[in-house]
Amino acid sequence: MSNSPLVPTVRRRQLGKALRGLRNTAGLTLDGAAETMGWKGPKLSKIENATQSLRPAELAGLLTVYGVSDPEVSTALDSLAKDAGKRGWWQTYGGVLSPAYADYISLETDAESIRIYSPGLIPGLLQSAAYARETIAAIAMTRTPEEVTALAEVRQARQAVLSRTGRPPLELWAIIPEAVLHQRFAVRPAIMREQLQRLLDAAELPNVTIQVMPLEATLHPGTIGGFNLIGFPGPLPDVVQLENLLGSSYVEDADGVKLHAAAFERIQAAALPPEDSLALIARMEEGTRK
Structure with a gap:
């Protein structure tokens, strides 16, 4: 080296x-x-x-x-x-991935678990292809259509960690506000129906847990923003990813990670239980068919 x-x-x-x-x-x-x-x-x-x-x-x-x-x-x-300079399948998309995003994907690939509170969007690991493309196009304002397509492909490829073989698949626990499930796409109204079904399909995996934060939920720490709590096997320390329009930042000190883990527990407690969450998603998916 x-x-x-x-x-x-x-x-x-x-x-x-x-x-x-x-x-x-x-x-x-x-x-x-x-x-x-x-x-x-x-x-x-x-x-x-x-x-x-x-x-x-x-x-x-x-x-x-x-x-x-x-x-x-x-x-x-x-x-x-x-693995400090690990290269993987995502290097194929090096022309559109920022170093920070590539760094995150490599962490996601090695992670044992990820706990997500996503206040504005369906988490990337649970997005349908159409939902991914439409949301990337809306958020990545400086990207060309070709770059949007490539980024949507990356988002779909990342989902392989949920069904990987050779080592246990990623344990994913995602909490999604109910308001996110009411999003509509004027040009392609069927996108949300497909997305809701994608959530139901993903929840059938034993390593995926989904909760919905109801509209009438009490106040909780997630009201100030979302985060990803990334857990690693063995003695490696967990990290927290924070994301905004300017990119990603990480919380890596033990006290900061511990604070976010405690916050996630409170968010879990405020959300609907997994069974009730899936029942709500199923009712909403059925409602989109009318």
Whole structure:
């Protein structure tokens, strides 16, 4: 791997944060750990700050220095180091994907679970093809029709994590305000009917749970905005994604993630139970046929 400065992706920040924590637990300073490794200059500082890559042999050496013997921790960090600059199917769409979006897709691919409160739209992992295209066209105001088509294809391809094989499929828990289900598309009124059916079909998967936030719900933390709480297996820390018109940002500190997890529990409590939510969606889908 190159030792030149790198873009600090979420993966690299996770790895750097984990290594910093292990170093502190071992009671070593930056200079002390670097000297033990035979490194000169700010190399370890750059690794911990996510601006330099780390070879597997170097990671193994660091873990030995830090006294790490837990194979689960070693395996997780080794995977994180190897995947820090991970490339996947989404690279085919590199011309239309921002680095932040590509970073998110790679996280989504590795995630064990995602909990979503989506106040304005059906979550991307649950969108029908037509709904995806229409909403992207409405939101991505500077995109060409060709770029909108490509972004809609990406959104559909992302949904493969819900039925992946070789490892457990992604556990998805999505909470959607009832008002979102009343959206209408003047040019293509059938889009919402297809979307409602898509939700019902997705909910049949054992790893997908959908709740509807009723119009008459009490106030809850989600009233100030939505978020995605992304969970990873093993010792890797969870992260929270926040999104707006300017792109994505992440909450990565433990206290911030814990706060959002607590907020999600309150949002869950304010929403309809899953069974009642699906019954409401089914009634709305039936109503679109009249």
